[in-house]
Amino acid sequence: MASREAPPSPFKPDVLSGRVALVTGGGSGIGLEIVRQLGLHGAHVVISGRREAVLAEAVAALGAEGITAHYVQGDVRRYEDCERTVEGAVARFGRLDILVNCAAGNFLSPAEQLSSNGFRTVLEIDTLGTFNMCRAAFAPLKAAGAGAAGPAGTGPGALIINISMTLHYGATWWQAHASAAKAAVDSLTRSLGLEWGLYGIRTAGVAPGPIEGTAGMTKLAPGSDAAAAVTEMVNTSIPLGHMGRRWDIAQACVFLASPAAAFVTGHTLVVDGAEWLCKQPLVPRAMVTRVSRGVEAKSRAVGLAGG
Ligand code: HXC
DSSP states (O other): OOOOOOOSSOTTTTTTTEEEEEETTTSSHHHHHHHHHHHHHEEEEEEEESOOOHHHHHHHHHHHHOOOOOEEETTSSSSHHEHHHHHHHHOOOSSOOOOEEEEOOOOOOOHHHHOHHHHHHHHHIIIHHHHHHHHHHHHHHHHHHHHHHHHHOOOHHHEEEOOOSTTTOOTTTTOOHHHHHHEEEEHHHHHHHHEEEETTTEEEEEOOBBBTOOOOHHHSOOOOOOHHHHHHHHHHHHHTSSSHHHHHHHHHHHHSSSSSGTTOOOOEEESSSSSGSSSSOOHHHHHHHHHHHHOOOOOHHHSSSSO
């Protein structure tokens, strides 16, 4: 399936000028595109992840595009790594305005085959890791958010973005571990939105749907018929009729970090082409056309239709 071209960004290139962002899991996939878009819009960016070689390669690739990024190696499951990562970002740029929690782990497993350690591992990366980073970054985020809250509040304040999923909105096959982990992440997004708004720290989530070319999609549709599985998904369960791009998720992050989202907090924004609404197969398109034609004809008969 051909990739869809990303259009030019609708945001001004300096919309995040002077702001410092830290992106966990920023060395590859969706995280790397978030780093790219934050950088292209003026932010200084630090990335973290477990594999140093991946981080170094990402920083080099970004540099070739004129985006200066730095990395700190670390595992979000270890609180001391999170403290070291935050300290590294603050030491480099003197402040921290935006934290994006994108580090995640996942695999497909029927619940009856999932080991206790497998379940714990995904919860530790996704949920504990997100809390660890938020907690470790609290002091510099509070400093960046100073003055943003209250009736006379000014400035963009500080921001946490938790990358979530839609798996747990209904129930998803073979994803008991990741669904539980991301449900907890969404809860954390709301709790921190409630508690840390006082400090001028907004907390938001972004829940991607099926995104083309990601490790997640490869794992979701394993085996030789992966392409067929993806095509079937697009045709039967994405109302917009196509998969998302990494760009779509990264642009949602730019929006949340921009002054346009200054009153958005405690909320998770779903960016999925309405896929999660279609856990049941879509009504065949021909039937949709017939039904809507019927409604239109009735509306005309009672004088409701325009024209
Ligand atoms: C069943 C598995 C498994 C698998 C690991 N485990 N992979 N069980 N099926 N495919 C079990 C192991 O057997 C072990 O339990 C426990 O999980 C820990 O595994 P380790 O490999 O020791 O852990 P670790 O090295 O920390 O690796 C973490 C990981 C790994 C999550 C398991 O897959 C990983 O690091 N992945 C890279 C990041 C990633 O997955 N990104 C994708 C995110 S995409 P036992 O009992 O044997 O000790 C995304 C959306 C995808 O999130 C949606 C569709 C999938």
